[in-house]
Amino acid sequence: MAYVAILALLMLASVLALAVSYRVGTQISLLDQRTSSLQADYLAESAANHAVWEFTAVGSVDRRVSTSTDDSREKLSDQTNWHLAPDPWMGQNICGTRFQNVQIPQGATILDAYVEFTSAEDDSSSTTVAIKGEDSDNPSAFASNVNDMYSRTRTTANVSWSNIPTWSKNGVYQTPQLRTIVQELVDRSGWSSGNSMVLLFEGSVSNGKRQAYHYDGDSVVAPRLRISYQRISATLDPNTYFMHSLAGGRYGYKVLEPTSTTLGTVATVGAHGSAVVKQGHVMRLAPEESTPLPCLRGWWTMDETSGLTAGDSSLSLGDGVLTNLAGNEWTSGTISGGIELSGSTDRIVVGNSANLQLDSNMSLSMWVKPNVVQNSLLIDKGFSDSYYMYLNSNGSFKLACASGGANWEVSSASSLITAGSWYHLAGTFDDTSNEAVLYLNGTEVARTTGISASISNNSSDLVIGASSPSGGLALNGYVDDVRVYGCALTPTEVSDISCPGLIPVADAGADQSVALGQSGVAMAGSGVASCPSGSVSLLWTQTSGPGTTTFVDATLGNTGVSFSSAGVYVLRLTVTEGTKTAYDEVSMTVTGSLYEEVFAEFVSPQKKAWRDIDLSGSPYNVPANAVVEVAIYNKSTGKEREGGVRRNGSSLNRRIDIHEAEGGGKDLVVMHVQTDDSSIIECYSEKTNKVKFYLLGYWTTGTYEELWSSFETDHDEGHGEWASESLSSHGVPSNKIAELVVFNTDSSKERETGMRESGSSLNRRVDIHESEGNGEEMVSMFVKTSSSASATIDVYNEDHNDLEFVVLGYWSTPPGTYTQAFATVSAPSGSNWANVDLSSTGAPAGAVAHLLLENYTHNNQLQVGARAVGSSIDRWFELHEAESGGGDFMPIHVELDGSSIFEGRKTSGSVRYRVIGWWTP
16 A cells, blocks of 8 residues: 555646646746747847756655554663553653655655644643654664663754643644654665654653553554655746746746656746846645646745845745844744744835735635734734724734725634644635634634725735734734635635645555455444644545456445455545545455356255255355355256255245155255355255255355246247247346256157346256156256347257246356357366366356266266366266157356366266356356
8 A cells, every 4th residue: 555646736737838827835927828939039148047947846744553562662771671562652752653665756845744642541640752863864663671661763853842731632743843754864875765763752760651552552542653745846947938927027937848857747937038036936735736837926935034024936036024132032933934023013024016905805814823812913004994804812813904994804713822723813804705703723713794895905015923014912922824815715715725745545455365256345444634723525436457346335445345346446535624635555456266166065954844944154255245056957867857946045946856866866956145244055955865965156246136937938849949038027027148957848758948148149048857757857057048028048849848947046146247159179188187178168267167967877867067277176977878869968167278178077978068158257
């Protein structure tokens, strides 16, 4: 498994190549393509006037501790008390977590990293833990020896987890930001994507404790590592350009389609004349930024780390100027960098431009962490006469517009915002629907409808963190990733922005090996939203495999699944959260054959009654709900006997009067029946020492609906004619593979009969010998019904007074595709098992052949059988003689090898192998 993909990357590549505007971090436009001569004019300047745009890919990692030896502890007091089952977890110990298969490219930039624990006990003792990583390229699992953890080399980077809050049992708690530790590890020269990573948690001897579930305690909630990262994929040289005009100058954009060595499209910017307004922009691609959105008017990421300018990453190029600040206020934010404002006229002044004059629709978005919750202007374009976002001292916030006499606002409930925590705040206004909406951390918290006024504009500067222009109502706290849009964002877009750099987590579960025919195989897939407020949808699909996969419900992670044939299948679980998509794949190895050959006798425990037979144990080993093929035989030489099989709990009197075996051999009929959840069927024997049963094999896929309905044709086709017969009145639907048996009740003459698909030209008929004194001589076949509502087949009977047809059942879900045939091949010449080649009949390699084994010797019983090549099963029967005419038959299935060969056996005499069909996956 673990093939997580950021599908938005591929979407971007195709969209950019088609010259469509796309919102990707720094907005670019690919419209208005020019001729090559005009392009040359734009590129006539020196290389110094060309700003290079880099493509940045964003990814994420979500790994849990996955084995017993991947979490452990040592007692701090002497480092001699090691435990592979850490209890308690943190505090007066050094504890370790090892996460395998951490898929981060070497040198990637870590945006976010933390470990998530699930509490195993309530605990409120004072606890502080120092967190470091093991400074190793690919650290080993924890060993059962003293000093194993204490002796491991630590990273220089470390994080103090101080004043850990009170834990409640089964609560989920996260460490502080660990990106500096993870960054040091992935920057190692020997680091490789897919290596393991160890994080160490060290308390003190006198420290309190926190007890978390470890792998052996509950693997489902074992420690979990979550990381988001970005990496620069490529930088491209100028070649083909598009032109775009802005107030500050005109620019040429280059677009390349992705290659095998790049993840997406990269652009290079050149300037016309010397009007290069800005160089060195980074075009960032995060999955949540992968939808068309040409309305971004301003985007201040606060990632500069130094200086007095907060760069605008939108096309507006409206940089913010740090005012009343010294330039040393840059700090960590939620995404990367941020700025701390003191609350004393500290502010970021963007200025006034046409791009920030919002006439109708708009959206404001920002991250804020107040040190003090007080009345503060967060974004202000004129507190008294235009739009603004405001924080109230009661912990509420609002989006408002002062429009002369038609002011409007939307305000949240109080106490939503407290000091010391990061919040994503967003507000939208839609002039068409006359609605304004507020969102907190991606979730709607307030809505105002029926707004009659639009947005009033002014000439005031846009200011972040205080009022315009005086700096009053200043924010005391941190700001990050401030955005202004000239459109009303959708709830999905707001949710995406509130979880920057992250994608949902897809987990298809562990690879499995299952038996063919095992129905409802349990999948263990799951999807986790990247946002706490987000929700995901799941979808299973088959990526590859030799057959088809059937899901009980493809939209559930823990659905059941079954497979049509043996082999290796790759199944994909796609997880979608808004516009963000990820997937994971799992390999399913399906073992076994479409049809498993068996040859094992069983006897009814009681005569003249239906009784249970358990086929689950040796020598049968039939799985639950399999369809079994059973030969019912009468070995009595002087009297007919009744026998039958049916599903456990059935009320059908599904039994046949089998005539005597006479001088030797056995007379028999073959029937199919489906086992129940415990591999049980019912059987009937008129006399237990005379009517017995042989399990010939079982089908590991498909469902079989048993029936018992007889009919006689109302025509006498003595001249070799076929006639249509409807099976719908007997309970068989259209387009189904039905099983029928036909009896010859004439005691003195053999009779020809057969069945085939409606309209077929195959002369699919056999000559059944007479039934003599009592009982019935018979043969069974499969035949496909027509697609019409009448579900017709063609039947042939030599004499309608002597031939009777019985519908035994049909495959409601067939185990494969059934192809009818009718061909005769020669039996082996000797009395030992030998190869029989069916390639001349059209039976494909690996198919399951449907045979009629026929003894047409008139005065002697003969041994005849069929089995797969290389089998050791002595799978043969002694069929009694055909007497004065016709043949005695045994239907049976056998799996062919890669050359369409099976093994056959007969004793001397007249024996035929008739191929009447085959199954393919």
